[in-house]
Amino acid sequence: MKRTQINTAGYGRNPLKNPATSFFAKITSLFELLNDDLKYDHMSVNINTEYAPDYLRLVLDKLKEIWQIDETAFVHGSGHRKSDHQRKYEQLKAYTSKLEEYVEKIQICGTSRNSYSKTDTDATFMRIKSDYMGNDQLLPAYNVQIGVADEFIAVIDVNQYRSDMDCFVPLMEEFHEVYGAYPKYPVADAGYGSFNNYIYCEQHGMEKYMKFPMYKKETKDKKYHTNPFRPINSRVDENGTIRCPNDRAFKFIYRHLVRGNLYGRQEEVFECEDCQGCPLAEQCKKTPKNKRISLSRERNNMYQEVQDNLESIHGALLRMNRSIQAEGTFGIMKHDRWYKRIVRKRIDSVKAELYLVALGYNLRKYITKIMRIRIAA
Structure with missing residues (x-):
């Protein structure tokens, strides 16, 4: 059978x-x-x-x-x-x-989140600073993004991503959908600077004026910037060989794709030829094995370009303007108008609520400007 x-x-x-x-x-x-x-x-x-x-x-x-x-x-x-x-x-x-x-x-x-709330399945659990003492809590929330131009809220977007880096592209696409073009100078803090976002800017004709995560340390911390044990500060001899602070050669081991990168960015891994008896070993590494370093020339060149942009006179003016307008807008909404908590559930309802808040903010800003002009006249 x-x-x-x-x-x-x-x-x-x-x-x-x-x-x-x-x-x-x-x-x-x-x-x-x-x-x-x-x-x-x-x-x-x-x-x-x-x-x-x-x-x-x-x-x-x-x-x-x-x-x-x-x-x-x-x-x-x-x-x-x-x-x-x-x-x-x-x-x-x-x-x-x-x-x-x-x-x-x-x-x-879904594939883009690893948590959700039972009371609002569109909300993601995020670390929220609920008081001025910095005692954060894990609460269901949305990541609200605004784009400010000439003191007015030009675009607003609501995301389920916890990281601001993931919110940059959706916000720019929202701007393009509303105005039919991309902003020339998207200025943002270090939460938005990533290789993926920089390449996105290049592809859509935008200049790169978003700080990368270590921007402050790179520009303000001289000890960190000149640290000889950082891979980026390693000396390269006339033959193109990377040398450690003790003048020992690094040999190329392999090249691998960076996880999470959308554009195929690669890192090169090098290993020191011999760390035995090195007098700088305690400062240089934490394991008894030969030291390995990873270098991404694409990322380093990109970061240098961004740093040059931000440290220019134009970049300094843009950064100052962003801190006044974008951060100021959130300050007015949250502190002056006491809008600190979203009251609706589900992402579509939350977007509608925030659109109304932004509309009220822009109308108030417009009327205030009109009244100032009349008083000055």
Whole structure:
């Protein structure tokens, strides 16, 4: 008699994401026990490394048919002994329910988040500074971004990303959708400067005036800037060989792609030829192995260009103007107008609320300017 395999194309793997490897291992263990029982019926359950709810429901239906299960006849409570078939069937049913719950949560969370709130599934848990003492809390929130031009709020966007770096491109695309062009000089603080965002600016005709994360340390901390043990400060001899502070050569090991980079940026890894007996070893490295360094020439050249832009007279004026207008706008909204908390749920409603707030801010700013002109006249 031919052995029948319970399997359906497309059901064997979860197309979304692996909820928990240990949970799949539990399902596999149960399937192995089921196969020991089903071999007498010349049937078997297909075993995989991952499973989808549809496949587990299919196995449940087959078991119900083969074992002639009537769930209304199941026994429960103390004093009753469950049959082997009932225990395995109920366990598989519980696994199916739990896997469906995992899949639902993954669909809500999506690929760009790793958390969400039960009371507002569009909100992401973020670190919020809730008082002036800096005692932050993990609360469901949205990342609100505004673009200010000539003291008015030109564009506003609401994101589920915790990092400001990820919010830069959506805000620029929102600006382009509203005005049909990209801003020439997008000025932002160090939370927005990244290689991805700089390349994006180049591709869309924007100048690079966003600080990179270590900008302040690079420009203000002379000791850090001139540190001879920083890879970027390593001496290169006439043959193009990188030398350590003790004049020992670094040899090229391999090149690898930078994780999370959208434009294929690579880093080169070098290793010192011999660190044994080096008098600078304690200052240079923390492990007994030969020191390794990573260099990204593309990123370093990009950072130097950004630094030159920001330290120019034009860059200094833009930075000063940003700190007055952009930070000032948030200060007026949060401190003067006491708008410190979003009152609506779901991202579409939150956007509508913030559009109204921005509209009120711009109208008030416009009327104030008109009144000043009349008084001056």
